Amino acid sequence: MILAKVVGTVVATRKDPRLVSSKLLIARPMDPRGKPEGNYVVAIDTVDAGFGETVLIVSGSSARMAAGLKDCPVDAAIVGIVDNIEVAD
């Protein structure tokens, strides 16, 4: 899984029927200290995350195992809102 910061939302009128009523967010991956890294990803939100929040994103086929995403054409899902990150020096 990766840590990311929510930076925006995606609106799509035409999309796969299995994605109807799901919330799509744009997130910027970051390292544990908050430094942005890599490219933006579009992820399905399963936890009601909001703009600016640090979230946990699961990628690949595992994303479909999140509650509510069975058989959805999804390869990135936001599965948690990060409360605290502890990094050893």
Place this chain on the structure above:
Amino acid sequence: MQIGRVVGTVVLNNRNESLSGITLLLVQPLTSAREPVGRVIVAADSVGAGTGEEVFFVRGKEASFPFLPAETPVDACVVGIIDAIDLG
């Protein structure tokens, strides 16, 4: 599988219900010379590893297998704590 070092933990307050009860660790992947390589990832813990320990972890859908029969949305999981590595 890859070797890595546990460098921290992540706590979630609001999580997908299928993730409840899962401990999340920050893991820095390592080379065979135990040098850090690549990005720090977040991995689930199935063996009780702690910060500072060297571990091996699995990526992809297989990462959810330690939690079967529950369907857990994780794409990386620590599946062993390394006691020693012998490179001959």
